[in-house]
Amino acid sequence: MQYLAGEIGTGLRRNVTMTVAVVVTVAISLALFGAALLIRAQAATMKDFWYDKIEISVFLCNDFDTGATCAGGAVTEEQRQAVQDTLEANPEVEEVFFETQEEAYELFRERFDDSIADNITPEQLQESLRVKLVNPEEYEGVVSAVAGLPGVAQVVDQRALLDRFFKLLNGFQVAALAIAAVQVFAAILLISNTIRVAAFSRRRETGIMRLVGASNWSIQLPFILEAAIAGLIGGVLASLVLVGFQAFFVEDILVPAFRFTAWVGWGDVWAIVPILLLTGTGIAAIASAITLRRYLRV
């Protein structure tokens, strides 16, 4: 055991530059992989947060609206009722809330500066029907049911907005995974090469070990462990990057700036760290084992 530790230490030190190259490549690929996993966790968190908060807003015509469906000026009582009936008749609709112009005005004052709010009157805002869906995924049918009705100025479905955001997140995730895959490929080639050089430079020792009757496993183990340790260090570095990212970017910048939504937390990060460590060690160990099979005569 002590002999083994000595051999590994000598091996790592003998080939420092190559070991560093392996560590860096593995670290980069794992950092990107971790980022992709974190993005996935973020998307899941956001979906959970938003799913029961999503509504469809059906804005009804006021005096100032133009457009085909508002030809008659402000929405009439019949038109409003018609819209509400259409909505309540729809099986996908769970609940319908009505927001008057006065209520809209109060909310407006809450969100925006007084200086702006003072310039606006309740009549300039629109009444709206807020629709809660049974299944937030099934918004299209409801939207199309009311969009063209007279008295309806505009139908805003927040889900479509979020869909676009999720598509953006997904795009980032795919990009990160693609780059990570390329890096993993490079890392495997680098590990393979490093092991070949190491095996060659130690052929005297391994030759004697074979002659003297050391088991194949005990000849190969130091090389595999060397690679695994390099992979583990790469994983540790990638984890540190991930932790730093969470601490300094997500928590310090993103969360305060975008308080209206949920964000990934330390639980997600700590769940990803062991995955990175295991992947780093595993890739390195497997790549080195396969290389040894081909280049170390046992």
Add this chain to the structure above:
Amino acid sequence: MIRFDNVTKVYPKTSRAALSDLSVEVEKGEFVFLVGESGSGKSTFLRLVLREERPTSGYIQVAGKDLSRLSSWKVPHLRRQIGTVFQDFRLLPTKTVAENVAFALQVIGKSRAEIRHDVPEVLELVGLDGKEGRLPHQLSGGEQQRVAIARAFVNKPLILLADEPTGNLDPSTSVGIMKLLDRINRTGTTVLMATHDQSIVDQMRKRVVELAGGELVRDQSRGVYGYAR
């Protein structure tokens, strides 16, 4: 101890056989010289005994084991019962004499206590006590070969294979090495030595097995190098 039955070995991509229908048997405790010109098949013979190569055809038995039936992971165990010495000594240049001998024990998992006991004992046997801390380049050729012999013998193997052990040594040093091998043989170790050192073979009058072109041409107990007419 070593038995070859109609063994033929043809290396891939060559037309001539390295060994051709060779049958020979070496009993336990024998001392056998394997002689012949370069290319006669001596090294191939030794490699087959070590299971570094497998025969193209024929049956080989070493230390009671059928080599064709031996699975790959059992081969190391076989090799622990065979000590090997080479013409180029094959010592590790960055390790001392004692470390070189200890290496052979470490890699097969012997405890430090066993190593501490066995290494000085065998170094004394080969006549190198006092030189444990020297590095190979600080030793003469004969001393380096003694280290190699110590390493080969430290695990008390059943068989000692020597491939031209005196090839790089001058005649008087060679005699010292042969005396050592003879002493080892008398402890019961079977010794098989490939050589084309005529004077050694003539002096020792042991069994001589001669190969030529991969075939056995002479098997003579108490033999000499050339044909004694």
